[in-house]
Amino acid sequence: MAQNDEEVDRVDDPAVLKQAMVRVAQAQDREAFQLLFSYFAPRVKAVLLKAGSQESQAEDLMQDVMMTVWRKAKLYAPERGSVNAWVFTVARNARIDLLRRASSRPYDDVYEIELESDVASGEDNMFETERAERVSEALAELPEDQRQIIELGFIEDMSQSEIAKKLDLPLGTVKSRMRLAYGKMKSKLEAVR
Structure with a gap:
């Protein structure tokens, strides 16, 4: 699968993405995976950042997601949905798994954990109002x-x-x-x- 200029221009085309995924699934085609990676990696990272992940965590998760796409491409079933849906489901599941692992960490002493108050202070309200007005x-x-x-x-x-x-x-x-x-x-x- 040569990655010519026309193909790169058409990478938003679901048929091009589907064809690349099929080539990765059937033949572990590295060029097809490169096309998928260049299209999905920045999008997956952006979605993870938007969902609240830190920059380094989003980068790590994005790498994990793309490796899962490489390893499990054979599990993609075109009749069940688009390549976009499948890749972003893999990303969502990876984030959920990470959050589950993180939430099961035991705390040394829960009484020593300082929680920030849910009630905004007057000063916070004032700054937020000023910020909204300036914007x-x-x-x-x-x-x-x-x-x-x-x-x-x-x-x-x-x-x-x-x-x-x-x-x-x-x-x-x-x-x-x-x-x-x-x-x-x-x-x-x-x-x-």
Whole structure:
């Protein structure tokens, strides 16, 4: 499976991903796995980070997930779902397994564990209110096209490719507008960190 430019461009195509998975399952095809790895590794890591994993933990889990994909590709059943669904199920299960292992660690003395209060202090509330106001002000100062992309990305939790599809814009335009918006907002929000 030669990885030419056309194939790389079509890697979002479910048929290309399915074909690569079948080649890994049947022949342990390294080029097909490289295609799967380059497509899924950053996405799996991003999902793990979004789910609350620390950077190093997400990196380790992503590596484990991709090794599981390599070793267990024969278990993928196309009739039961897409390659995307299968890989992200492997990732979800790996994270659940890690959390289960971590939760079964015994504590030396549970009475010595200091828990943070669930009730926010007045100072925390004040800082949170100030932060929200500054973010709103910074958003309001953006041009409409940039603000719309930031809102879709962060409020509606859409990926850049989903935003491009929804707004009928080239992906490069979405990325460029997002980068410009970040630059404009950065200076306004430096003090709120």
